[in-house]
Amino acid sequence: xxxxxxxLKSAGVAAGIKPSSELDLGLLVADRPVTWAGTFTRNAAxxxxxxxxxxxxxxPARALIVNSGNANxxxxxxxxxxxxxAAAAVAExxxxxxxxxxxxxxxxxxxxxxxxxxxxxxxxxARSLAPEVDGFSRSILTTxxxxxxxxxxxDGASITGVAKGAAMIAPNMATMLAFVGTDAExxxxxxxxxxxxxxxxxxxxxxxxxxxSTNDSVFVLATGRGPELASRELRAGLLxxxxxxxxxxxxxxxxxxxxxxxxVEGATSEAAAVELGRAxxxxxxxxxxxxxxxxxxxxxxxxxxxxxxxxxxxxxxxxIGDELLFDKGEPCGRLGAAAAAMRADEFSVSVTLDRxxxxxxxxxxxxxxxxxxxxAEVTT
Amino acid sequence: xxxxxxxLKSAGVAAGIKPSSELDLGLLVADRPVTWAGTFTRNAAxxxxxxxxxxxxxxPARALIVNSGNANxxxxxxxxxxxxxAAAAVAExxxxxxxxxxxxxxxxxxxxxxxxxxxxxxxxxARSLAPEVDGFSRSILTTxxxxxxxxxxxDGASITGVAKGAAMIAPNMATMLAFVGTDAExxxxxxxxxxxxxxxxxxxxxxxxxxxSTNDSVFVLATGRGPELASRELRAGLLxxxxxxxxxxxxxxxxxxxxxxxxVEGATSEAAAVELGRAxxxxxxxxxxxxxxxxxxxxxxxxxxxxxxxxxxxxxxxxIGDELLFDKGEPCGRLGAAAAAMRADEFSVSVTLDRxxxxxxxxxxxxxxxxxxxxAEVTT
Numbered sequence: 136x137x138x139x140x141x142x143l144k145s146a147g148v149a150a151g152i153k154p155s156s157e158l159d160l161g162l163l164v165a166d167r168p169v170t171w172a173g174t175f176t177r178n179a180a181x182x183x184x185x186x187x188x189x190x191x192x193x194x195p196a197r198a199l200i201v202n203s204g205n206a207n208x209x210x211x212x213x214x215x216x217x218x219x220x221a222a223a224a225v226a227e228x229x230x231x232x233x234x235x236x237x238x239x240x241x242x243x244x245x246x247x248x249x250x251x252x253x254x255x256x257x258x259x260x261a262r263s264l265a266p267e268v269d270g271f272s273r274s275i276l277t278t279x280x281x282x283x284x285x286x287x288x289x290d291g292a293s294i295t296g297v298a299k300g301a302a303m304i305a306p307n308m309a310t311m312l313a314f315v316g317t318d319a320e321x322x323x324x325x326x327x328x329x330x331x332x333x334x335x336x337x338x339x340x341x342x343x344x345x346x347x348s349t350n351d352s353v354f355v356l357a358t359g360r361g362p363e364l365a366s367r368e369l370r371a372g373l374l375x376x377x378x379x380x381x382x383x384x385x386x387x388x389x390x391x392x393x394x395x396x397x398x399v400e401g402a403t404s405e406a407a408a409v410e411l412g413r414a415x416x417x418x419x420x421x422x423x424x425x426x427x428x429x430x431x432x433x434x435x436x437x438x439x440x441x442x443x444x445x446x447x448x449x450x451x452x453x454x455i456g457d458e459l460l461f462d463k464g465e466p467c468g469r470l471g472a473a474a475a476a477m478r479a480d481e482f483s484v485s486v487t488l489d490r491x492x493x494x495x496x497x498x499x500x501x502x503x504x505x506x507x508x509x510x511a512e513v514t515t
Numbered sequence: 516x517x518x519x520x521x522x523l524k525s526a527g528v529a530a531g532i533k534p535s536s537e538l539d540l541g542l543l544v545a546d547r548p549v550t551w552a553g554t555f556t557r558n559a560a561x562x563x564x565x566x567x568x569x570x571x572x573x574x575p576a577r578a579l580i581v582n583s584g585n586a587n588x589x590x591x592x593x594x595x596x597x598x599x600x601a602a603a604a605v606a607e608x609x610x611x612x613x614x615x616x617x618x619x620x621x622x623x624x625x626x627x628x629x630x631x632x633x634x635x636x637x638x639x640x641a642r643s644l645a646p647e648v649d650g651f652s653r654s655i656l657t658t659x660x661x662x663x664x665x666x667x668x669x670d671g672a673s674i675t676g677v678a679k680g681a682a683m684i685a686p687n688m689a690t691m692l693a694f695v696g697t698d699a700e701x702x703x704x705x706x707x708x709x710x711x712x713x714x715x716x717x718x719x720x721x722x723x724x725x726x727x728s729t730n731d732s733v734f735v736l737a738t739g740r741g742p743e744l745a746s747r748e749l750r751a752g753l754l755x756x757x758x759x760x761x762x763x764x765x766x767x768x769x770x771x772x773x774x775x776x777x778x779v780e781g782a783t784s785e786a787a788a789v790e791l792g793r794a795x796x797x798x799x800x801x802x803x804x805x806x807x808x809x810x811x812x813x814x815x816x817x818x819x820x821x822x823x824x825x826x827x828x829x830x831x832x833x834x835i836g837d838e839l840l841f842d843k844g845e846p847c848g849r850l851g852a853a854a855a856a857m858r859a860d861e862f863s864v865s866v867t868l869d870r871x872x873x874x875x876x877x878x879x880x881x882x883x884x885x886x887x888x889x890x891a892e893v894t895t
Binding site for chain 2 (some may be wrong): 178179210426464504
């Protein structure tokens with residue numbers, strides 16, 4: 136069973152926030168105050184807990200509480216009070232300052248959060264803290280179908296990460312949350328820099344339904360119990376763990392039946408390649424075609440042509456799997472071979488431009504009828 | 516039966532481009548060369564016929580040919596040759612210069628177009644030209660379920676418009692095409708200016724699936740048979756006709772079960788209001804909720820918060836129908852009343868900001884399982 140790095144323990148309990156009485160409250164505690172880094176949603180309607188975490192970024196942290204039954208976003212003044220109450224309850228249960236507590240949530244937006252449920256469940260959570268990720272990794276799930284865990288070790292240092300799914304969370308808003316611990320000794324600014332770098336190349340290359348959450352957050356806690364880690368090694372380790380977690384999110388996207396890897400090469404920059412990949416990942420037309428294993432490469436071209444107005448299709452090529460279907464302005468290839476590739480659980484679509492060295496892979500899923508059904512359910 | 520304005524005639528025939536043997540070729544002919552204006556897709560993967568029409572913009576036009584069985588987009592050198600062949604065949608059938616012919620198409624992308632089918636069908640089309648819009652309005656449809664026609668008269672001048680649906684066209688790409696005729700006497704530059712103005716406030720306020728087509732085009736032909744029309748009157752008439760056509764497209768969006776009017780007020784500018792409206796219209800989450808009549812206002816806030824990073828939810832309000840559900844930072848209202856409003860064929864969602872005087876209405880539809888099913892069909 137996967138363990139956190141030395142210095143971290145966690146627990147997962149059922150606090151009654153989810154109507155289903157499943158695990159819905161996770162507690163992550165460090166033996167002593169640790170350095171941490173975080174990246175947060177850029178959504179202007181960010182949840183109150185996101186604002187809280189931003190306000191304490193830069194201080195050491197001792198504990199993190201996460202509930203998976205209520206996003207506590209757009210909940211007004213009551214939402215702010217609930218965050219403060221949760222942080223205070225954790226501080227008391229763990230024995231630390233309230234500003235050493237990080238607070239996360241995921242679930243329906245706009246529903247008042249009753250912080251008393253968290254307060255009541257905290258003693259049991261604190262008592263069951265253990266080095267394994269198991270209970271915690273299950274307590275943060277919403278419509279995810281499996282826990283998402285990833286580990287990495289190098290030169291005596293370790294990284295362990297746990298995440299919950301991207302894509303829609305029925306009945307409400309998509310949220311991706313990731314919690315990563317390392318025992319490496321890293322200064323706070325280096326940790327933040329490495330976190331930003333790795334998140335940009337992993338979670339930010341995931342584009343499932345284009346709906347940015349109010350609660351998305353990634354946390355990296357460094358306990359310093361292990362060796363120092365060179366910046367390059369730290370980046371490599373974080374990227375490996377974050378990429379594996381992102382891949383698991385894509386495979387578990389709501390309603391998804393396949394993973395689609397969109398590879399863009401020859402763009403003016405890496406950022407431009409990401410933007411083009413997201414354009415393809417954001418096309419409902421293309422994603423419905425992906426669902427039906429229809430090698431509809433024209434939808435790929437139309438998607439990128441809508442975001443890059445300078446695109447020259449005379450120097451653009453599109454392949455599905457290994458089959459080149461559009462070669463610098465001319466249709467070509469065998470549609471049957473491309474369709475066969477698309478019938479697998481995972482396939483790639485490759486767009487090659489002649490504009491520069493920018494390249495990137497963006498992960499997405501297909502768009503299924505089930506996705507619509509799940510998100511059309513009346514729950515409010 | 517609706518007629519074109521004086522000076523225009525049309526026909527619709529079956530040329531065998533659609534496998535179904537339905538009407539698939541429309542011909543619109545002016546008695547003499549007429550002034551025309553056009554607006555075209557901004558997609559960099561624009562169809563060859565769009566490039567053709569752009570190249571002849573500014574000259575008078577005598578005829579327009581449109582096929583609804585093949586987009587002739589991303590078809591390479593063969594696509595260019597097919598456009599030129601179609602234009603030449605029309606010029607011969609009608610007796611005009613090839614540069615006086617406009618060419619349109621809609622249907623699957625990337626499929627070679629056999630221009631001989633158009634050449635063979637043209638004599639019959641030319642023979643059946645008539646003042647009524649009927650055959651033409653049916654010949655341009657793809658997955659539309661009804662023809663879209665609108666008329667307007669004022670001070671002795673008339674406008675008649677015909678369009679085909681927005682939203683996905685199974686088995687392939689969304690295309691919206693609109694053909695508008697007026698008998699008003701208008702200089703070309705004034706006609707183009709009024710067309711741009713009206714299109715920006717009608718078709719460009721339609722946001723069904725966010726997938727911009729390679730073939731979208733609007734044409735306005737002015738025969739000059741009627742009176743002169745003041746610029747203000749011309750704008751008003753074009754806006755009325757284009758808005759009615761856009762509304763009919765929204766009602767007939769693929770898989771749609773309801774029309775959703777997104778009203779944004781208090782934005783920094785009209786353009787900003789349109790952008791926010793499109794953000795809501797582009798949210799799969801919100802549109803799935805609309806399908807299920809779930810008054811999930813949090814998805815509306817999350818959608819606008821993702822495009823306007825400066826948004827202050829403390830001064831933002833959201834209503835569904837007449838029910839205010841989020842009032843300047845605080846949830847409120849009766850969800851049941853909002854859900855009841857959403858169960859109608861048409862409902863509105865209103866977003867009110869406190870940033871300025873910018874206001875706009877954007878039309879969209881819900882996202883249904885049928886939309887996915889239709890666009891997942893393997894056809895290639």
